[in-house]
Amino acid sequence: MMFWYGNGMNGWGWFAMSAGMVLFWGLLITAVVLVFRTLNRATEQPARKGGPTAPEQILGERLARGEIDEEEYRRRLNTLRSGES
Template sequence: MMFWYGNGMSGWGWFAMAAGMILFWGLLIAVVVLIFRTLDRATERHAERPARQGPTAPEQILGERLARGEIDEEEYRRRLAALRGGES
């Protein structure tokens, strides 16, 4: 009683079933890729977030400039003393 129109599926039935499976798998793969990309971006944003800078941030910047060779040791000591308010 199940097959009123013959014994099997017509050509259009096979086409519809194949197209449906292709769409289903394409959609499933797209969702998985989007989930992984979203998680990867969240990880990148977390890694790029700068650390909180405490009161020594200017001294750290000055030390980085000395390490890069932008200023010499004499300039470093002079600016460090000015930052610390004349200590040293």
């Protein structure tokens, strides 16, 4: 036996259907964003080999911020590299 509710759904039926659709699309978009973020993090590995060491990187950042000038940078960089033998 089928139940008919006049000419269609009442107000609560439309509300439930609309809320369900918004929830569905919200969950789908959230899942896609999380998957892309996870995949993006997996490819963003810091360059360890061949890249600057931590002291050299700090020295470069200080030069970029203007804390030291280029002459001071080169002098300290040579000191760091001569001690790494």
